Amino acid sequence: MKDFIEFVNEHELGKIRENVSFKQLTSLKIGGTARCLYEPNSLDNLMIAYKYLKNRQIPTYAIGNGTNLLVSDDRFDLVLIKLTKCNGFKPLSEGRFMMEAGCQSGTVGRIIAKLGYSGSAFMGVIPGTVGGLIYMNSGAYKKEVADFLYQCDYLDAKGDLVSLTEGFNFGYRESIFQSIDCLIIRGFFKFPLAPKGEEPYQTINRYLELKRNTQPLNERNAGSVFRNPPHIHAWEIIDALGYRGFSVGDAGVSMKHANFLVNKGNATFEEMAKLVELIQTDAKKYYNIDLKCEWKILKKL
Ligand SMILES: Cc1cc2nc3c(=O)[nH]c(=O)nc-3n(C[C@H](O)[C@H](O)[C@H](O)COP(=O)(O)OP(=O)(O)OC[C@H]3O[C@@H](n4cnc5c(N)ncnc54)[C@H](O)[C@@H]3O)c2cc1C
Numbered sequence: 384m385k386d387f388i389e390f391v392n393e394h395e396l397g398k399i400r401e402n403v404s405f406k407q408l409t410s411l412k413i414g415g416t417a418r419c420l421y422e423p424n425s426l427d428n429l430m431i432a433y434k435y436l437k438n439r440q441i442p443t444y445a446i447g448n449g450t451n452l453l454v455s456d457d458r459f460d461l462v463l464i465k466l467t468k469c470n471g472f473k474p475l476s477e478g479r480f481m482m483e484a485g486c487q488s489g490t491v492g493r494i495i496a497k498l499g500y501s502g503s504a505f506m507g508v509i510p511g512t513v514g515g516l517i518y519m520n521s522g523a524y525k526k527e528v529a530d531f532l533y534q535c536d537y538l539d540a541k542g543d544l545v546s547l548t549e550g551f552n553f554g555y556r557e558s559i560f561q562s563i564d565c566l567i568i569r570g571f572f573k574f575p576l577a578p579k580g581e582e583p584y585q586t587i588n589r590y591l592e593l594k595r596n597t598q599p600l601n602e603r604n605a606g607s608v609f610r611n612p613p614h615i616h617a618w619e620i621i622d623a624l625g626y627r628g629f630s631v632g633d634a635g636v637s638m639k640h641a642n643f644l645v646n647k648g649n650a651t652f653e654e655m656a657k658l659v660e661l662i663q664t665d666a667k668k669y670y671n672i673d674l675k676c677e678w679k680i681l682k683k684l
Pocket of ligand 1: 520521
């Protein structure tokens with residue numbers, strides 16, 4: 384690890400910080416520390432650094448805005464890679480756009496809408512990065528990444544560049560990227576021109592208003608915790624079980640939206656994981672429903 388830090392500094396491949404707390408890197412503000420946080424200053428330099436890491440089998444983990452992530456209170460001996468500075472955005476021809484993985488989804492979603500294209504409103508209201516969005520196949524209001532992505536470039540297990548144009552295996556918050564060792568570096572999306580009369584930017588404002596009215600945006604959360612099972616909303620099950628407002632320590636079920644779990648102060652990983660497990664156990668016991676967790680969980684094996 385020390386060698387990697389020296390390598391990055393010597394070749395000016397970006398910024399390195401040591402012993403960084405996940406509390407500063409995740410929207411839930413829960414978690415221990417990462418031995419090292421690496422923020423490359425360009426995709427070219429990232430590729431050099433990533434090759435170095437892969438050649439030496441140094442463990443890595445990609446993080447975007449940490450808005451879909453629950454991390455255990457451990458010390459992780461790995462290099463966390465955050466593509467903050469790899470945020471290039473380029474309009475191509477006929478509604479096509481190149482977005483580096485560090486782009487803020489909200490920002491690019493709004494730019495595309497302002498340019499008169501339809502469909503980017505879901506991006507405009509999700510607080511993640513483009514890398515996180517692709518990995519999660521994130522979506523909102525009946526649109527998701529799968530509807531618009533036509534190419535994704537990533538670095539593979541050897542640190543080599545791969546351009547994928549098919550076989551994304553997208554599903555409900557699922558993608559091929561969750562089952563391979565990869566670091567997504569950019570995505571290529573295509574949006575249709577908005578039909579006459581449609582004002583894409585207004586759609587974003589409308590969705591934001593809906594979110595503000597229904598979700599606990601002022602509390603520490605990581606979005607919906609459970610995927611909606613077929614034919615019913617997860618929040619309806621949680622409500623029926625009587626969990627709205629229930630807490631385990633500082634981990635609680637939001638009063639505003641029952642499918643949002645919130646950190647009310649200093650919640651620990653154990654408290655939040657316990658709350659998730661209690662709800663899942665009761666959903667199975669009383670309704671025979673398997674509630675699948677939408678969050679990604681990072682913990683030591
Ligand atoms: C208030 C709130 C509202 C939300 N609303 C929605 C919503 O409407 N719809 C929705 O789908 N989600 C929603 N979310 C969840 C979250 O914002 C999305 O899942 C988002 O896409 C996660 O992006 P991120 O950059 O924060 O990813 P992170 O949380 O940092 O990471 C999520 C996963 O992606 C992986 N990852 C991130 N970047 C890369 C990369 N470059 N290469 C490889 N893997 C990577 C991480 O390793 C991790 O496993 C919401 C969250 C909050 C807090």
